[in-house]
Amino acid sequence: MFSGFLFVFWYWFMSQLFQNYQRGAIEFVKAEGNDLFDKQGKKYLDFSTGIGVTNLGFHPQVQAALQKQAEQIWHTPNLYQNSLQEAVAAKLIGDKDYLAFFCNSGAEANEAAIKLARKARAKQDIITFQNSFHGRTFGSMSATGQEKIKTGFGDLVPHFHYAIFNDLDSVKDLVTENTAAVMLELVQGESGIVPAKQDFVTALADYCQKKDLLLIVDEVQTGMGRTGKLYSFQHYGIEPDIFTLAKGLANGVPAGAMLAKEQLGAVFGPGSHGSTFGGNKLAMSASSAVLDIMTEDFFQQVRKHALYLQEQLKEALKDNPKVIQIRGLGYMIGIETRADLGQLVQAARDRGLLILTAGTDVIRLLPPLTLTKKEIDQGVAVLKDIFQ
Ligand SMILES: Cc1ncc(COP(=O)(O)O)c(C=O)c1O
Numbered sequence: 001m002f003s004g005f006l007f008v009f010w011y012w013f014m015s016q017l018f019q020n021y022q023r024g025a026i027e028f029v030k031a032e033g034n035d036l037f038d039k040q041g042k043k044y045l046d047f048s049t050g051i052g053v054t055n056l057g058f059h060p061q062v063q064a065a066l067q068k069q070a071e072q073i074w075h076t077p078n079l080y081q082n083s084l085q086e087a088v089a090a091k092l093i094g095d096k097d098y099l100a101f102f103c104n105s106g107a108e109a110n111e112a113a114i115k116l117a118r119k120a121r122a123k124q125d126i127i128t129f130q131n132s133f134h135g136r137t138f139g140s141m142s143a144t145g146q147e148k149i150k151t152g153f154g155d156l157v158p159h160f161h162y163a164i165f166n167d168l169d170s171v172k173d174l175v176t177e178n179t180a181a182v183m184l185e186l187v188q189g190e191s192g193i194v195p196a197k198q199d200f201v202t203a204l205a206d207y208c209q210k211k212d213l214l215l216i217v218d219e220v221q222t223g224m225g226r227t228g229k230l231y232s233f234q235h236y237g238i239e240p241d242i243f244t245l246a247k248g249l250a251n252g253v254p255a256g257a258m259l260a261k262e263q264l265g266a267v268f269g270p271g272s273h274g275s276t277f278g279g280n281k282l283a284m285s286a287s288s289a290v291l292d293i294m295t296e297d298f299f300q301q302v303r304k305h306a307l308y309l310q311e312q313l314k315e316a317l318k319d320n321p322k323v324i325q326i327r328g329l330g331y332m333i334g335i336e337t338r339a340d341l342g343q344l345v346q347a348a349r350d351r352g353l354l355i356l357t358a359g360t361d362v363i364r365l366l367p368p369l370t371l372t373k374k375e376i377d378q379g380v381a382v383l384k385d386i387f388q
Contacts, residue, residue, distance in 0.1 A: 024349065031058035034368045034375055036354065047367040047379050048354040052189070052221050052332075055248035055290075057368040062251045062289045069285035076281060078274060084284035088257075091291035092230075096239070097262040102255065102279030106220030106246035107135025109256035112273060113183070113242045114139050116260055117214045120267045121180035124159040126216075127171055128183045131359075132162075133190035134218055143183060146191065166200045168207060181214035181242075186232040186329075189221035192359035193327060193334025198236060205238040214241040214264075220256075221332070224248030225294050225369050228303040228330030235329065250286040255279075302369045306330040309367070309376045316384040323387060324361075333365040334358060339387065347386040353379055 007025035028044075030037040034057040036044045049055055056062060076082065089100035103109055118124055126143065128134065134143040141150055142157035150156060159178075164170040171182060186201065188194040208215040217240040222232035224245060233240055241264065246256035256278070277283075310326065310333060317323045317335070324336040337344070341357040348355045358364035367379065 026349065033057050033059075034371060042352065044349070044352050044354050045375060045379055045382075046354045047365045048356045049248075049366050049368050050252060051356065052226060052247045052366040054252045055224050055226060055369050056251050056293060057370045059251065059289075059293065059370065061293060062286050065285045065289035066253065066282060069282055072281075074280070074282040075277070077276065078278065082279055082281070082284070084281055084288060085279040088279075088284050088287045088291065091288065092245075092257065092259065098259040099262055099265045101258045101260075101268065101273070102284070103257065103275040104246075104254045104277050104280075104283075105135070105256045106218075106244065107137040107140040107256075108275065108278075109220065109244035109246050109258045110134045110140040110143065110183075110218060111137055112258035113216050113218075113244050113260075114143060115273060116242060116258065116264060116267055117181035117183075117216060119272070120264050121212075121214065123178050123180040125161060125176060125179040126159060126181045126183055127161050127163050127174050127179060129165045129185075129188070130162045131165060131188055131191035131194070132183075132185055132218075133188070134183070134185075135220075165194065166197050168200055168203050171204065171207070175211060175213070179211075179213055181216050182208055183216035183218060185218045185220075185222060186236060187222050187227065187332050189332065189364070190358055192336070192362040193332060193364055195327065195329050196236070201236045201238060205236075205240075208241075216240060217243040219243050220246045221366075222329075224290070225299065225302060226330060226332050226366065228306050229299060230294060232329065248290070250283045251290050253280075253283045253286045255283040255287055298369075303330065305371055305373065305376065308373065309333070309365075309371070309380070312376060312380045313383065316380050317387055320387050328365075331365070331367055331369055331371075335363040335365070335383075335387075336361055337363060337387070344386050348382055351382045351385065353382040355383075 026038045028036045029039055034046050036046050085102055101112055128143045128145055130145040132145040134140040139157050142160050145162040161174040163174055186196045217233050219231050242260040244258050249255040314326050322337050322339040326335050328334050356364040
């Protein structure tokens with residue numbers, strides 16, 4: 001506790017970094033599977049995956065792919081053929097009729113989606129949702145439905161309108177002849193793990209189709225198996241016109257993607273949009289390895305284990321007065337609580353478990369999809385302990 005205080009003091013006055021992150025005192029120097037090790041050699045079980053990024057943990061197949069690619073060539077510009085991008089696109093798309101654009105982050109993927117939608121429809125208005133999160137760049141920040149993310153930066157990108165999540169009437173109220181698209185997360189992540197309701201999503205998809213509005217799903221946090229399927233929209237039985245990926249796409253190497261229906265392909269002709277690093281060979285080699293691991297059999301196991309984790313958690317925390325609700329989809333789990341979030345995170349760290357927060361009153365768990373039952377039991381035991 002005291003050393004933590006000293007660290008904050010030292011860090012605040014001595015660090016030459018911007019103080020825009022609240023960093024803990026630990027530095028991780030090694031990882032194996034689902035465990036991280038700090039400088040003192042202490043082991044931590046990771047229920048946070050670097051904020052939903054290392055979805056497969058520190059997987060040897062991903063590591064081998066990166067090592068192999070680094071020995072050959074790690075970057076070529078998008079002026080030349082890139083068979084790794086083609087391979088990753090094919091694995092992401094399967095037999096569906098989408099096209100892929102690769103970039104480096106979630107915000108950049110959402111920027112691409114916003115630009116594509118505006119240009120495709122020659123209209124500017126986009127409806128997003130209150131409490132959403134879409135990124136920190138001007139476009140993605142303006143799309144975000146949370147004031148605290150946007151204050152102090154002056155004029156935002158205009159033409160975003162914020163409907164109430166899970167309320168179709170509030171969407172209809174905002175639609176005009178200038179509306180190009182509706183954009184949403186199917187599980188709102190940053191604001192507290194709030195899943196969209198099935199009825200709402202079905203009706204929204206129907207409505208968008210009738211009104212010729214593009215439906216954009218931000219899968220940056222929910223995608224790449226996080227919810228137990230490759231994409232969260234597969235749970236809801238819809239096919240968005242556009243969707244975005246990042247975080248788990250290359251399991252920790254920066255990568256993002258925007259995928260859109262083939263008929264929108266002509267909107268992004270030569271010179272219309274781009275990214276220097278997007279679809280970099282190193283990132284694509286990792287991504288290709290990730291997608292080879294994410295088979296249907298793999299996801300069946302993920303769903304089974306994620307359900308086990310949810311059930312064990314509910315059992316361990318039932319009747320706990322500090323717990324208000326446990327909710328989520330697959331391995332995207334929120335524990336709404338009355339307890340102090342900072343103290344819970346620290347208590348978990350002290351016991352060798354890494355967890356996250358979301359919003360003001362939610363403990364967020366984004367564990368690796370590769371968790372064993374033993375690791376689930378270990379994590380649940382720590383969570384039970386810290387909530388007592
Ligand atoms: C749903 C969602 N969209 C977009 C982003 C932004 O992604 P990035 O930080 O890679 O720009 C995030 C990041 O947390 C996110 O959760």
